[in-house]
Amino acid sequence: MITVLFSGGYEKGNTTTLTEHVLEGQDYRWINLEDVVNSANSTIAEDSKEQRDYEQVTDQILASEDVILVSPVNWYSISATLQHFIEQWSEALAISQYDDFKEKLSDINFRLILIGGDSPRVKALPCVKQVDYSLQFLGAHLQDYLIGYATQPGEIFKDTYAMNEAARWNRQYTTGMTAGAK
Template sequence: MITVLFGGSRENGNTATLTRKVLEGHEHQWINLTQLSFKPVRDVRHEENHILSYNDDYQTVIDQVLQSDEVIFASPVYWYSVSATLKSFIDHWSETLQDPRYHDFKERMENINFRLVLVGGDSPRIKALPCVQQIEYSLQFLGAHLADYLIGYAEKPEEIYQDHYAIREAERWNNYYG
């Protein structure tokens, strides 16, 4: 199963368009993180407490992720980073590591194929590389890895179609899923 974790604020923006191009004709689960609620992360690493419950939408999403074969993180580049919503979701992995119900969290994440789709307007193929590293390092900490990434250039609505490289790469990824 392919799951998309969409962190953009525009459901039909350039990031969504490029990601949908990747998945055209393939069954997938699309989770719009901006429509969900993530409370601040609770850090209990240096306490004798454990995380035993979540008072937001995080557990529903992480359970979906852990059932997936493929996960695509999709985000516009906001101030040279992934969206705050996507970053908030990733930050919650710290809680999962302290939740005894997910004692095998790292092992389960290792078995997922992760990919990243980014779209930005300010030289994104250079300036979005720290986003790629951020995701790579976060996954590496869990023993997982980023299989591939795709960075598109677009500023205005539907401008992604003018980025012929990104569209070709999206089609290549689509063939990979085929």
């Protein structure tokens, strides 16, 4: 099962369009992190609805073979929502129900999709490194990333590189050959 952690952007914008191109014909679960994460709050209250939602998403991630992190590039960074969600994984390390959290994460194929408008294939590379380092800290790794260029609605279709890479990812998912691809 593929789990998509969508963080920001317009519901039917370029980020969504590119991600859906990757997932065409695949079995996946789409989770909009905006519905789960309160990025204005740096801590999650114990026994709160946000904690229960967060644990439910974490359980979904741990049950997945593949996880795609999706974010627009905002001011040369991943979205605050995705950043906050990743930061909360340090909380999972301290919860007894996730004793094997790092071990389980290491078995998941993580990928990252970013969309930006200001030379994103160069200027979004620090975002890629940030996510990769965070995953490494947690015992996981970033298998692959895709950076698209788009500023206006529908403009992602003009980015032939991104659309071709999305099609390649889709073929990998279709053939079941996602491990170690890049």
